[in-house]
Amino acid sequence: MGILEIKDVGKRFGGLKALSDVNLSVQENTCHAIIGPNGAGKSTLLNCLVGKLIPDTGSVMFQGQSVLGRSPHEINQMGISRVFQTPEIFGDLTVFENMMIPLFAKRDGAYRLHAIESVSNERTLIEEAEKMLEEVNMLDKRHMHSASMSRGDKRRLEMAMCLVQEPKLLLLDEPTAGMARADTNNTIDLLKQIKDERDITIAIIEHDMHVVFSLADRITVLAQGTPLVEDAPENIKGHPKVQEAYLGEAH
Amino acid sequence: MDSIILQILNGLDKGSAYALIALGLTLIFGTLGVVNFAHGALFMIGAFCSVTLQRILNLSYETIDATQTDFLGNPLKVKTPYLESWFGPEMGSSIIEWSVPLAILFAIPVMIGIGFIMERGLIKHFYKRPHADQILVTFGLAIVLQEIVKYYFGANPIQTPAPEALSGIAQLTSTIVYPVWRIVYFCFSLLIIGAVFAFLQFTTFGMVVRAGMADRETVGLLGIDIDRKFTIMFGIAAAVAGLAGVMYGPINAPNYHMGMDFLVLSFVVVVVGGMGSLPGAVLAGFLLGILESFASMEQVITLIPGINQIIIYLVAIVILLTRPRGLMGRKGVME
Amino acid sequence: MLGLDKKDSTLLLIVVALTMLAPFILNPFPTESGLAQFNAGYPDLMQRFVIFGIFAIGFNILFGLTGYLSFGHAAFLGIGSYSAVWMFKLLSMNIIPAILLSVVIAGIFALVIGFVSLRRTGIYFSILTLAFAQMSFALAYSVLTPLTNGETGLQLTLNDPRILGISQTADGSIPVTNLFGLEMRGAFDLVVGPWSFTFSAGYYVCAVVMLLAFYMSIRIFRSPFGLMLRAIKSNQQRLNYTGLNPKPYTLAAFVISGMYAGLAGGLMAAMDPLAGAERMQWTASGEVVLMTILGGAGTLIGPVLGAGMIKYFENIFSKINDNVLHSWFSFMPDGLEDSVVFIIHPFVGKGWHLTLGIIFMLVVTFLPGGLVEGGQRIARLFRRKKTVEPKSAKTEPAE
Ligand SMILES: Nc1ncnc2c1ncn2[C@@H]1O[C@H](COP(=O)(O)OP(=O)(O)O)[C@@H](O)[C@H]1O
Numbered sequence: 001m002g003i004l005e006i007k008d009v010g011k012r013f014g015g016l017k018a019l020s021d022v023n024l025s026v027q028e029n030t031c032h033a034i035i036g037p038n039g040a041g042k043s044t045l046l047n048c049l050v051g052k053l054i055p056d057t058g059s060v061m062f063q064g065q066s067v068l069g070r071s072p073h074e075i076n077q078m079g080i081s082r083v084f085q086t087p088e089i090f091g092d093l094t095v096f097e098n099m100m101i102p103l104f105a106k107r108d109g110a111y112r113l114h115a116i117e118s119v120s121n122e123r124t125l126i127e128e129a130e131k132m133l134e135e136v137n138m139l140d141k142r143h144m145h146s147a148s149m150s151r152g153d154k155r156r157l158e159m160a161m162c163l164v165q166e167p168k169l170l171l172l173d174e175p176t177a178g179m180a181r182a183d184t185n186n187t188i189d190l191l192k193q194i195k196d197e198r199d200i201t202i203a204i205i206e207h208d209m210h211v212v213f214s215l216a217d218r219i220t221v222l223a224q225g226t227p228l229v230e231d232a233p234e235n236i237k238g239h240p241k242v243q244e245a246y247l248g249e250a251h
Numbered sequence: 252m253d254s255i256i257l258q259i260l261n262g263l264d265k266g267s268a269y270a271l272i273a274l275g276l277t278l279i280f281g282t283l284g285v286v287n288f289a290h291g292a293l294f295m296i297g298a299f300c301s302v303t304l305q306r307i308l309n310l311s312y313e314t315i316d317a318t319q320t321d322f323l324g325n326p327l328k329v330k331t332p333y334l335e336s337w338f339g340p341e342m343g344s345s346i347i348e349w350s351v352p353l354a355i356l357f358a359i360p361v362m363i364g365i366g367f368i369m370e371r372g373l374i375k376h377f378y379k380r381p382h383a384d385q386i387l388v389t390f391g392l393a394i395v396l397q398e399i400v401k402y403y404f405g406a407n408p409i410q411t412p413a414p415e416a417l418s419g420i421a422q423l424t425s426t427i428v429y430p431v432w433r434i435v436y437f438c439f440s441l442l443i444i445g446a447v448f449a450f451l452q453f454t455t456f457g458m459v460v461r462a463g464m465a466d467r468e469t470v471g472l473l474g475i476d477i478d479r480k481f482t483i484m485f486g487i488a489a490a491v492a493g494l495a496g497v498m499y500g501p502i503n504a505p506n507y508h509m510g511m512d513f514l515v516l517s518f519v520v521v522v523v524g525g526m527g528s529l530p531g532a533v534l535a536g537f538l539l540g541i542l543e544s545f546a547s548m549e550q551v552i553t554l555i556p557g558i559n560q561i562i563i564y565l566v567a568i569v570i571l572l573t574r575p576r577g578l579m580g581r582k583g584v585m586e
Numbered sequence: 587m588l589g590l591d592k593k594d595s596t597l598l599l600i601v602v603a604l605t606m607l608a609p610f611i612l613n614p615f616p617t618e619s620g621l622a623q624f625n626a627g628y629p630d631l632m633q634r635f636v637i638f639g640i641f642a643i644g645f646n647i648l649f650g651l652t653g654y655l656s657f658g659h660a661a662f663l664g665i666g667s668y669s670a671v672w673m674f675k676l677l678s679m680n681i682i683p684a685i686l687l688s689v690v691i692a693g694i695f696a697l698v699i700g701f702v703s704l705r706r707t708g709i710y711f712s713i714l715t716l717a718f719a720q721m722s723f724a725l726a727y728s729v730l731t732p733l734t735n736g737e738t739g740l741q742l743t744l745n746d747p748r749i750l751g752i753s754q755t756a757d758g759s760i761p762v763t764n765l766f767g768l769e770m771r772g773a774f775d776l777v778v779g780p781w782s783f784t785f786s787a788g789y790y791v792c793a794v795v796m797l798l799a800f801y802m803s804i805r806i807f808r809s810p811f812g813l814m815l816r817a818i819k820s821n822q823q824r825l826n827y828t829g830l831n832p833k834p835y836t837l838a839a840f841v842i843s844g845m846y847a848g849l850a851g852g853l854m855a856a857m858d859p860l861a862g863a864e865r866m867q868w869t870a871s872g873e874v875v876l877m878t879i880l881g882g883a884g885t886l887i888g889p890v891l892g893a894g895m896i897k898y899f900e901n902i903f904s905k906i907n908d909n910v911l912h913s914w915f916s917f918m919p920d921g922l923e924d925s926v927v928f929i930i931h932p933f934v935g936k937g938w939h940l941t942l943g944i945i946f947m948l949v950v951t952f953l954p955g956g957l958v959e960g961g962q963r964i965a966r967l968f969r970r971k972k973t974v975e976p977k978s979a980k981t982e983p984a985e
């Protein structure tokens with residue numbers, strides 16, 4: 001049994017079959033990459049995992065519990081964090097404030113009214129936030145207005161916000177798109193380090209094969225809403241079906 | 252049975268006004284994506300177009316009639332409208348009497364002009380701003396417009412009577428009588444609504460606008476200058492609101508705050524009909540007008556006191572909570 | 587100080603100083619001078635400054651922080667006023683129970699209305715609040731007449747069954763509102779040379795309450811709760827996926843701001859014990875929107891400034907008539923003087939609404955941060971320092 005079990009999931013948008021017969025099992029403490037051409041349904045699949053969409057058919061189990069029908073914040077509190085394809089951060093807030101919010105969510109749960117205490121008195125949380133910012137090399141930007149940062153920085157911030165929650169399952173949707181090479185390498189190092197240090201399972205969607213092959217323990221290839229092959233990275237490289245899926249897109 | 256028919260009839264005139272204002276609001280919202288809190292002010296300006304025309308037509312010169320004296324014993328000053336001296340007393344006075352219907356001709360260019368100025372001068376800077384900002388700036392504009400009207404026309408309502416021939420009471424059946432002007436107003440609103448729909452349905456211009464309402468970006472990609480078309484739509488929406496106001500004068504004497512009074516209800520109408528749906532706006536306008544008139548019936552009020560005051564809001568709340576898209580709203584609009 | 591950092595403490599101290607010295611600051615002109623009519627330091631107006639300040643501070647906790655635009659907050663103010671007057675009628679002329687009741691009742695109404703309205707966002711939320719407020723207004727005028735006394739408004743009478751107090755005073759008049767014996771109407775005049783300053787008990791009571799309300803709002807702004815509210819405005823989706831449920835936070839903000847409105851309504855009745863339905867009309871709700879945005883939504887001091895500015899316009903600016911204008915421009919040659927007066931005339935005196943509308947439009951268009959942002963920009967011009975781009979409020983509202 002994997003930590004995440006996806007069974008027979010299907011999703012339609014009007015006439016478009018975005019997902020059909022998706023079966024996927026992600027083992028605990030591994031990194032599972034999902035690759036596939038644009039429009040294959042990768043992001044849609046993640047949406048079904050975090051409560052953004054409810055699949056038409058099938059089931060999604062996380063640690064033996066169904067996530068379907070739960071609201072996004074409940075799913076997050078179960079231990080699933082997600083980095084989006086287009087960075088989702090709190091643009092009006094500073095980098096530091098962005099980091100504090102997941103920390104409050106982790107400590108206080110989905111809702112707790114702290115209306116009188118001051119944020120600046122939360123010493124332990126502030127230290128945690130600063131430590132995480134340090135790890136993603138953003139401590140110097142802590143007072144920056146986050147909307148004014150580059151796309152790459154926004155991504156790193158979003159990833160830091162997810163990591164600081166110490167989720168059991170981390171979902172990453174193209175986390176290095178729009179990043180400079182050096183930042184991409186830093187991200188790979190960071191994710192490797194986190195994987196070694198913590199009990200964390202990662203599911204990553206990525207186009208950059210360098211990232212995929214550096215991190216992934218298993219790879220699933222998705223094409224037109226259905227998994228094509230699932231195998232270890234070394235077997236995926238020369239797989240004819242994979243080539244077909246990608247080349248098919250080029251036509 | 253008679254009382255039911257009568258209530259429906261009673262609801263029609265208010266319903267017509269709601270429908271016309273809501274139609275214009277929806278045109279603006281559907282095409283430009285702008286929530287226009289100044290739309291009630293356009294309705295009010297329309298009503299004051301007929302006040303203005305009435306004043307213009309009544310421009311007079313003074314002569315002294317030596318044969319008569321006023322109560323102080325001075326010779327009486329007599330005002331004669333220029334129109335009467337130009338066209339003769341009879342023709343002249345009947346032109347003056349018909350000033351409200353004539354004001355339609357006067358109001359169309361004025362309202363379209365105001366619409367253009369509003370859109371080019373202000374609204375277009377707010378396309379990309381949040382809806383809250385649009386509400387706020389148009390709310391400010393509504394205050395400004397109403398204060399300008401108040402400055403020139405004063406705070407008191409000004410009578411704009413219907414022409415003699417249309418101001419009587421019609422005997423509809425042996426038991427039902429109904430003011431003629433209200434029938435006129437209802438027919439007029441049907442005419443305008445029909446014209447707007449026909450325009451959107453059967454002209455290429457209308458087709459492009461409808462396509463734009465459905466999917467603005469794609470139409471923009473076709474290289475069609477959609478912005479200019481939308482400016483024109485704003486002018487048309489302004490004219491629709493204005494005409495609704497022109498003809499409403501004889502039902503309720505125009506005053507400077509009539510726009511604000513109608514605005515809130517019109518928004519409720521739009522929401523009930525479904526944001527962005529033109530048929531929804533019209534349907535909801537008439538339905539709510541009639542509902543309000545039923546709620547004002549003696550029997551209903553004794554049953555549920557005060558219901559006539561709140562029925563529209565109550566319906567709106569129930570609809571918003573149970574059917575957020577309204578009666579005929581499309582998926583994906585403002586969700 | 588009091589759990590605030592240095593900057594906030596300074597701000598609080600400035601506000602304390604300004605409100606405590608208001609009778610001096612607002613009466614700069616000698617009593618006999620021609621400009622005396624522009625003195626704003628009379629109790630009635632000073633009370634209104636701070637009471638509407640409270641109203642706007644509360645509204646700002648909802649709109650400024652979460653971006654939810656309510657067009658129905660005047661309903662809570664009206665409900666607060668009615669509750670307070672009933673307390674005066676039935677219990678005691680002491681203002682404490684009256685104000686407590688108005689806050690509680692307004693809070694309960696806000697809880698119910700907020701719970702329903704917050705099921706929708708964006709413009710739908712605005713319309714729902716508008717509908718609820720208009721319903722309350724219509725009901726107060728019609729069915730609820732036994733509670734509200736309809737169009738006349740709820741007033742004290744000579745035979746109110748006051749449990750802890752007397753129905754009439756010895757000389758047969760209605761007793762006055764007080765704070766443990768300190769009469770709200772009480773005032774004394776301080777005459778210094780040609781100047782006269784009025785110190786009113788009612789004003790100082792309101793001012794102290796306003797300072798408490800302001801202090802509370804600073805604490806809320808700086809708290810984790812305040813941070814959550816700003817996060818809701820910024821990106822509700824992200825908040826959801828970060829494991830937080832935005833609903834209870836927004837509802838709490840709605841209820842708190844409703845209670846502030848109730849407090850303002852209660853104080854209003856405490857200063858002048860009557861309550862009318864017109865206080866609940868949607869245009870009254872529009873007024874607090876104007877105040878908050880004019881001053882600077884989402885800033886601490888903005889709403890207070892906005893409230894002060896609008897009340898100043900309404901009461902003082904509106905007194906500028908043609909005579910005053912002529913006397914101001916009398917140094918000009920006659921023809922020029924007349925034409926200047928002619929041009930300015932529509933914007934002053936009774937036309938103050940027009941000026942207000944224009945200023946409001948300009949602020950929404952060019953200064954989304956309101957007067958506070960304007961002040962900051964001017965300050966920056968003077969400092970000529972290179973600073974980071976100002977935080978502007980150009981984000982999607984909560985929808
Ligand atoms: N909310 C939606 N409504 C309609 N169609 C959608 C929606 N989300 C995604 N799609 C469609 O589903 C397909 C899969 O999209 P997506 O999951 O984003 O692909 P990927 O992430 O693999 O590039 C695409 O054809 C896309 O247009």
Ligand SMILES: [Mg+2]
Nearest residue numbers: 042043044085
């Ligand atoms: Mg994708």
